[in-house]
Amino acid sequence: MTKLDIKNTVKKVQDQNDYSDLVNLIPYAKTIGIEVQRFGDDVLFRLPRRKSNLGNPILPAIHGGVISGFMEHSALLSLIMFMDTPVLPKIVDFSIDFLRAGHDKDTFVECEVARQGRRVANVAITAWQVKRAEPIATARAHFLLG
């Protein structure tokens, strides 16, 4: 299996301000198509519209599981990028409220690390499409660190 060099990858992508190498480390993130953009200390995660991410074909709408996976992985990347975590955090639990349908459009996610202790971190996650003030989903996750 591939040995991950998270520390150096994070350093490299931050120096270059091109986060594709960090995304490409994880096959699932590549499969659904996550992108990372950084503006100073703010990080915006983007999931460009993609036919293979759709669930309900009538609306059409993005599969709720893809929205969840996108939000979970954004939370994990936030921890890796800011917390100097040398290993992949492990998910403990994930809870999501779906507020609006996720249409076949680009989706954006922002994360807030609400608390990071020595062993566990709590991350609040918001996803939207048209307006930040009109989220399509809010979620929270706990991760084990180290």
Added chain:
Amino acid sequence: MTQLVNQLNQLLDVLNHCKTIGMRVIEAEQGKVTLELPYNASLVGNPETGVIHSGAATTLFDTAAGFSVMSSLPEVEICPTLDLRLDHMKPAEPFKPVYGFAETYKLANNVAFTRGILFQNDRNDPIAHGVATFMRLQAGSLTKLSDVMEKVDNSND
């Protein structure tokens, strides 16, 4: 295979993402559904171990729970997820399929309540426990499976 399993697999085939990741319904009865997610390298969340991403597990659970609601209704309806929670007991083992079982334990007029597990070798030793609630859409909207299949067929012409 029962008629219900066939009917649900037919629906699964029009859900692009489920089809892409190769999910299948393997068991179904009224209000109880088991789905299989075959191991797939494109779903890996940790390349050091080959374990699949928890996001793929969430997709499996969301789909299993949603399908358990549909199977508890007199005619299959599309029901959007209201909320969902998944607790991860332990990582999945790599190179093996993951199974998602969900049951609708209360079907109210507007809301359906579901719970379930994800497991691999042993149902009694789950890798995750989950709960999810779903909205029932009002009659009159395009909710019936037969309508959905017809609309999808037409849009493919």
